[in-house]
Amino acid sequence: MDALPGIVIAGASGRMGRMLIGTVLASDKARLAAAIQRPGHDWIGRDIGECLGGAPVGVKVTDDPLEAFAKARAVIDFTTPAATVEFAALAAQARLVHVIGTTGLEPEHLAKIDAAARHAVIVRAGNMSLGVNLLVTLTRKVAAALDADWDIEVIEAHHNKKVDAPSGTALMLGHAAAEGRGVDLDTMRDSGRDGITGARRPGAIGFSAIRGGDIVGEHDVLFAGTGERIVLRHIATDRAIFARGALKAALWGQDKGPGAYDMMDVLGL
Numbered sequence: 001m002d003a004l005p006g007i008v009i010a011g012a013s014g015r016m017g018r019m020l021i022g023t024v025l026a027s028d029k030a031r032l033a034a035a036i037q038r039p040g041h042d043w044i045g046r047d048i049g050e051c052l053g054g055a056p057v058g059v060k061v062t063d064d065p066l067e068a069f070a071k072a073r074a075v076i077d078f079t080t081p082a083a084t085v086e087f088a089a090l091a092a093q094a095r096l097v098h099v100i101g102t103t104g105l106e107p108e109h110l111a112k113i114d115a116a117a118r119h120a121v122i123v124r125a126g127n128m129s130l131g132v133n134l135l136v137t138l139t140r141k142v143a144a145a146l147d148a149d150w151d152i153e154v155i156e157a158h159h160n161k162k163v164d165a166p167s168g169t170a171l172m173l174g175h176a177a178a179e180g181r182g183v184d185l186d187t188m189r190d191s192g193r194d195g196i197t198g199a200r201r202p203g204a205i206g207f208s209a210i211r212g213g214d215i216v217g218e219h220d221v222l223f224a225g226t227g228e229r230i231v232l233r234h235i236a237t238d239r240a241i242f243a244r245g246a247l248k249a250a251l252w253g254q255d256k257g258p259g260a261y262d263m264m265d266v267l268g269l
């Protein structure tokens with residue numbers, strides 16, 4: 001095996017996939033072992049460097065995860081819930097570190113991912129950036145410091161191609177707020193107000209989602225009190241922040257035992 005750990009990028013043609021390919025190719029700590037795209041995609045069989053408009057890099061895009069995983073030590077996966085569940089089982093069989101950035105995962109997907117984590121390292125986070133993970137810790141602290149009569153709202157904005165809401169990041173922030181306040185998010189969550197909703201439910205944690213243009217990702221946590229407001233904000237302007245975090249997680253996981261980890265573990269927060 002090569003000295004540098006081989007990394008597979010799943011969903012290579014996606015917004016994040018393209019960014020991840022560039023990040024791994026530019027790294028002196030990892031090598032690109034394979035690039036996976038869904039069956040039927042017109043990049044299959046072509047060199048990934050050429051697909052991205054550059055020079056060939058000697059890695060052909062494949063739709064066969066088993067073939068790809070045999071050559072690697074980690075897979076970085078920003079795809080869809082269905083693909084991620086399939087990759088979790090295969091990566092666990094191959095004992096690869098599986099870094100999951102995919103959002104919109106439902107409880108049935110999470111149960112399968114947890115089962116796979118009994119056999120291999122899985123690092124999963126709705127946001128891989130340092131800034132958002134710091135914001136999560138700040139949100140927990142602020143929520144713990146304030147009385148329950150401060151209303152908490154999570155407001156997020158993303159590009160017009162995003163398919164899930166609230167965003168994975170918004171849910172991370174909502175969970176942190178709920179944890180800080182000592183309540184259960186599933187009980188207190190309030191999303192998608194429309195029509196005659198009645199007054200705000202005391203103690204609710206609200207979510208609002210904006211979709212438009214090419215917004216990379218923006219998140220506010222609003223604490224609204226009587227006569228004052230606190231706003232904690234993160235603005236992503238470049239997807240490189242997520243790709244850097246994902247590669248860091250893939251390398252961090254190399255010497256860890258099987259289990260389900262997140263970016264807080266990777267960043268030591």
Ligand SMILES: NC(=O)C1=CN([C@@H]2O[C@H](COP(=O)(O)OP(=O)(O)OC[C@H]3O[C@@H](n4cnc5c(N)ncnc54)[C@H](O)[C@@H]3O)[C@@H](O)[C@H]2O)C=CC1
Nearest residue numbers: 011014015016037038078079083101102103126127128242
């Ligand atoms: N955790 C984080 O830091 C971040 C998470 N995300 C999440 O990552 C996911 C992907 O986001 P984007 O790149 O914007 O979406 P995208 O739609 O541009 O890319 C997804 C890619 O996955 C491919 N794909 C689907 N099924 C596949 C399969 N079975 N095998 C191989 N490839 C397959 C698609 O063809 C597409 O190329 C979303 O869930 C998004 O919310 C996005 C940015 C940061």
Ligand SMILES: O=C(O)C1=N[C@H](C(=O)O)C[C@H](O)C1
Nearest residue numbers: 103126127162167168169217
């Ligand atoms: O789909 C995206 O683009 C993003 N998804 C993640 C999320 O759902 O929070 C992370 C980031 O905000 C970009």
